[in-house]
Amino acid sequence: MQEKLKIKLSIADRVYPLTIDPKQEEGLRKAAKNIDNLAKKFEQNYAVRDKQDVLAMCALQFASKIEQSGINESENVKDAQERLQHLDELLRTKLTSE
Template sequence: MQNEKLKIKISIADRVYPLTVFPQQEEGLRKAAKEIERAIKQFEQSYAVRDKQDVLAMCALQFASKSEQKSINNNNQVSEAEEKLNALNNLLQEFLAK
């Protein structure tokens, strides 16, 4: 049943976090945990950072900036689409006015 929650354990930075989630959330959470682990390893190797707090802060910054950039990009695309639609609408109105 989709409404029943699952008890899962997610490991991040050598710590295990027990979570209670809906079945449809499990895959996303597991993929997110794997992505965080990948980013942790990358920061540790690239910058020789050993303090987990610093590594996790950099991971949080990286993921938040990606999210913000997607939002900015989407807003820009919406604005461009609105401009094009307005221009098309103006052309149609001019044509129909003739």
């Protein structure tokens, strides 16, 4: 069993101490950095003073990317199913005509 790791992440000028599995460290640090970078962009591009508003917009941005990715994946699966059904029909037609 791995020992837990204590780290501190800085997001939007606040430090968050966490106790995590060592294998989570890289992902959490990258996620915190992405949030922090996006928050800074929102602060620079929009007249936003409240950190909560900035973090809410960050959460919305990341959540919408996840949702859109799921929608795109669902559409890709549907397209693949339709192509497979078409191939199945072609094979059945070819096999029954021989």
